Amino acid sequence: MNSAPAKPKLPFSWQGMLTALMYAFMYVPILVLGFYSFNDSRFSSTWGGFSLRWYDSLFNDGRILSALGDSLKVALIAVGLSAILGTMMAVGLAKYSFPGKGLYLGISYLPLIVPDIAVAVATLVFLASVSVPLSLWTIIAAHIVFCLAYIAVVVSTRLAGLNPSLEEAALDLGANPFQAFMKVLLPELTPAILSGCLLAFVLSMDDLLISSFTAGGGANTLPMEIFSRVRTGVKPDINALSVLLILFSGALAFLSEYIRFKSAQRQLGQ
Amino acid sequence: MSQTVIQQDVAETDTMFDVELRKVFKVYNGETAVRNIDLNIRQGEFFSILGPSGCGKTTTLRMIAGFEEPTGGEVLIRGQSMANVPPYKRPVNTVFQSYALFGHMSVWDNVAFGLRLKDCPKSELQQRVGESLELVKMDSLARRFPAQLSGGQQQRVALARALVNRPTVVLLDEPLGALDLKLRKEMQLELTTLHRDLGVTFVMVTHDQEEALSLSDRIAVMNIGKIEQIGTPTEIYEQPCTAFIADFIGDTNLMPAELATLQGETVEATTRSGLKIWVKPQALFKENPTREVLVSIRPEKIQLGSTDSSEIANRYDGTLKHVMYLGNHTHYQVELPSGDVITVFQTNRSSEQLKPGMPIQIYWSASDSLALPV
Numbered sequence: 001m002n003s004a005p006a007k008p009k010l011p012f013s014w015q016g017m018l019t020a021l022m023y024a025f026m027y028v029p030i031l032v033l034g035f036y037s038f039n040d041s042r043f044s045s046t047w048g049g050f051s052l053r054w055y056d057s058l059f060n061d062g063r064i065l066s067a068l069g070d071s072l073k074v075a076l077i078a079v080g081l082s083a084i085l086g087t088m089m090a091v092g093l094a095k096y097s098f099p100g101k102g103l104y105l106g107i108s109y110l111p112l113i114v115p116d117i118a119v120a121v122a123t124l125v126f127l128a129s130v131s132v133p134l135s136l137w138t139i140i141a142a143h144i145v146f147c148l149a150y151i152a153v154v155v156s157t158r159l160a161g162l163n164p165s166l167e168e169a170a171l172d173l174g175a176n177p178f179q180a181f182m183k184v185l186l187p188e189l190t191p192a193i194l195s196g197c198l199l200a201f202v203l204s205m206d207d208l209l210i211s212s213f214t215a216g217g218g219a220n221t222l223p224m225e226i227f228s229r230v231r232t233g234v235k236p237d238i239n240a241l242s243v244l245l246i247l248f249s250g251a252l253a254f255l256s257e258y259i260r261f262k263s264a265q266r267q268l269g270q
Numbered sequence: 271m272s273q274t275v276i277q278q279d280v281a282e283t284d285t286m287f288d289v290e291l292r293k294v295f296k297v298y299n300g301e302t303a304v305r306n307i308d309l310n311i312r313q314g315e316f317f318s319i320l321g322p323s324g325c326g327k328t329t330t331l332r333m334i335a336g337f338e339e340p341t342g343g344e345v346l347i348r349g350q351s352m353a354n355v356p357p358y359k360r361p362v363n364t365v366f367q368s369y370a371l372f373g374h375m376s377v378w379d380n381v382a383f384g385l386r387l388k389d390c391p392k393s394e395l396q397q398r399v400g401e402s403l404e405l406v407k408m409d410s411l412a413r414r415f416p417a418q419l420s421g422g423q424q425q426r427v428a429l430a431r432a433l434v435n436r437p438t439v440v441l442l443d444e445p446l447g448a449l450d451l452k453l454r455k456e457m458q459l460e461l462t463t464l465h466r467d468l469g470v471t472f473v474m475v476t477h478d479q480e481e482a483l484s485l486s487d488r489i490a491v492m493n494i495g496k497i498e499q500i501g502t503p504t505e506i507y508e509q510p511c512t513a514f515i516a517d518f519i520g521d522t523n524l525m526p527a528e529l530a531t532l533q534g535e536t537v538e539a540t541t542r543s544g545l546k547i548w549v550k551p552q553a554l555f556k557e558n559p560t561r562e563v564l565v566s567i568r569p570e571k572i573q574l575g576s577t578d579s580s581e582i583a584n585r586y587d588g589t590l591k592h593v594m595y596l597g598n599h600t601h602y603q604v605e606l607p608s609g610d611v612i613t614v615f616q617t618n619r620s621s622e623q624l625k626p627g628m629p630i631q632i633y634w635s636a637s638d639s640l641a642l643p644v
Binding site for chain 1: 335336337356357358362363364366367368370371372373374383384387388417431435
């Protein structure tokens with residue numbers, strides 16, 4: 001059937017070598033880290049045999065577990081609130097035109113390009129100037145800033161690809177504007193909202209800079225805990241923790257892409 | 271109050287109008303999209319609004335559906351004013367150009383959407399959705415999702431989704447625009463069958479003149495926000511009121527000319543190139559005599575060859591310039607000594623081949639040349 005000539009296969013090429021080198025540069029450190037997390041020896045320089053003792057000690061480490069609790073609390077609350085606000089923002093921006101819309105659009109997506117350190121310092125200075133005491137809630141507030149922008153971007157992209165007549169079709173069939181939103185627009189946007197949430201969740205779990213500037217009242221997130229420990233040298237239990245975090249983030253990223261792929265399959269051409 | 275008015279109307283005209291537009295006006299950001307439209311669509315009629323893109327036909331349909339509010343004037347459905355009535359409270363359903371099927375719902379759920387919102391009892395819902403899907407021959411694909419359907423199948427689902435609600439009026443926005451030619455012909459036939467069987471009023475918007483001519487009971491031709499003519503397909507084609515319609519629907523030879531003084535049924539018109547053509551003027555010119563007109567002659571009304579009939583007023587000698595063979599018919603271009611080039615369509619009955627450069631005679635009757643306002 002297919003008469004196209006088979007592509008020539010090069011057993012060895014500089015393109016292939018460059019690609020291999022790039023991947024090695026990216027992933028070898030992670031592999032090394034994973035390797036040492038199973039090292040029975042306390043020191044990275046020697047191999048003391050295979051062991052799961054660092055994973056075991058991790059799950060018995062109260063400080064790690066409470067930091068994980070703080071991180072999850074921040075991420076879940078920030079992402080949950082951002083999902084509602086971000087969706088409303090994307091829908092509102094797509095639907096209505098109002099004076100200053102362009103400016104508003106630009107400002108809302110600014111957190112995506114402003115360096116984290118700038119956001120962190122600005123938030124701290126602002127909180128100090130209005131004398132809000134730092135706590136876990138100030139971390140959450142700061143995380144909402146970037147989570148909101150990420151979710152709104154993902155939802156906006158999906159909205160732009162959506163048939164503009166869908167909502168009118170729902171109204172035409174007897175749905176009032178609220179029913180049209182709940183029964184047609186929201187289900188069509190759900191994959192994008194979920195995918196945006198997963199992305200924002202990973203970013204929030206991963207954030208060190210903004211959290212450490214805005215944390216107070218004993219709040220301590222997982223990245224903050226890890227950072228404070230590695231200042232005095234990397235211990236094998238941190239290796240184990242890093243491996244778990246990588247696997248977890250990878251799984252979430254995969255899930256997010258899978259949802260996007262599935263919804264793109266179902267999306268109608270037009 | 272309004273009830274008595276309707277009854278008077280019925281008594282007077284003996285017809286009920288499903289849709290009435292009264293002096294409807296629509297302005298978008300300072301630009302007038304629709305100007306002063308008056309339209310009465312009869313019950314059970316297949317009515318088309320035909321015009322080039324940007325003529326305001328879709329805006330007109332959207333005002334009937336309720337997606338746009340008229341800037342001025344009034345829209346009535348079954349005699350009820352639709353002012354401030356939102357789309358979800360109007361007894362109309364729309365088939366969208368893009369179909370606008372709900373991608374997250376199966377075909378069945380798409381069709382059941384309207385009935386579920388009206389809290390239709392379950393057994394009735396099952397029956398009506400089933401019937402509608404059967405009507406458009408989609409009952410076997412009820413479990414599929416829209417993305418798994420072809421364009422023609424999606425079109426059928428969109429139709430079923432509108433029809434299942436038993437609306438007073440079905441609005442169709444370029445319903446066949448996205449289909450390929452063969453499928454379009456097939457769906458045209460099915461649309462007319464559906465319309466005949468259901469007896470529901472159909473209002474269709476299209477830019478395809480052939481579609482409008484073949485499907486409609488009556489057509490409104492729109493241009494730059496105004497209705498230029500309302501009539502049956504035959505009236506629109508045979509007696510166009512304006513040069514725009516003569517040119518937009520079908521093909522025509524248009525020539526600016528000057529009318530001689532009107533006397534009787536036919537009158538002589540002289541084109542700028544000096545050609546004298548006998549035309550049949552419209553009543554309009556008898557009431558308001560104007561001398562400047564556009565003469566329109568349909569290419570298929572012109573015959574090639576000579577005739578002895580004394581009833582044929584227009585006969586000319588010319589030279590064949592171009593021949594374009596199109597299978598079932600041929601287009602000829604004939605140059606007259608005055609310099610005018612006349613297009614002639616002939617069906618291919620004989621295999622006789624005419625060659626460019628040959629001298630040729632053409633003729634047509636006075637009643638086939640129309641004088642239209644400039």
